[in-house]
Amino acid sequence: MGIFDRLKKVVKANKNANVKPQDERNIFNLKVGDIVSIEDVDYEVKGVMKLNDSGWKWTEYKIKDARQTYWLSVEEDDEIEISLSHKVTAITTEPPKKYEYEGVTYYMQEGSEAVVEDVSGKINVSKGDRVDYYEYSDSDDEKLLSIEIWDGQVEMSKGRWIETFEIEIFPGS
Structure with a gap:
């Protein structure tokens, strides 16, 4: 039995403990050290960045x-939007409207500039840093691609949408 399995059992055993509702973890207030299980794969939260x-x-x-x-991105639009992505080798420096990567054609959905409002944990950015970002999806809106430009450095990631029912949270503290 691994450490994550033991942690899950301890958390489940203490589910009925005296926890105030505002202290309960959810997808919007994860902290460094929490465990997030997505489709039965356990991930530890290493950093949090608010944009x-x-x-x-x-x-x-x-x-x-x-x-x-990986990066777990969470936003609340008309509904909760959650994506899971991982970094890939960036092969462009100029974000086009349409982009082909690994045989999949992606179409730009949005692009803009954001500022880092808060950061904690092991993330190599600082509060106040700015990023130009461009979000893409395939024609079925199932596969995602993101291009970010941080102070002239291009980062690219690909991913997919995640549903809230696929996520289980185990607070680390």
Whole structure:
């Protein structure tokens, strides 16, 4: 039995403990050290970054499983939108309207500039940093691609949408 399995059992055993509703973890208030289980894969929250694009706010969690680092992006529009992505090698410096990557054609959905409002944990950005971001999806809106430009450095990631019912949260503290 691994440490995450033991942690899950302890959390489940203490579910009925005296916890105030405002203290309960949810997808909007994860903290460094929490465990997020997505489709039965456990990830530890390593960092939290809150972004703001002219009043439009969202949170990105840097999460890590046993092999790789991922980004869990959470925003509330008309509904809750959650995506899981991982970094890939950037092969462009100029974000086009349409982009082909690994045989999939992605179409730009939005692009703008955001500012980091808050950051905690192991993320290599600071409060006040700015990022130009461009979000893409395939024609079925199932596969996602993101291009971010941080102070001239291009980062690219690909991912997919996640449903809230696919997520289980185990507070780390």
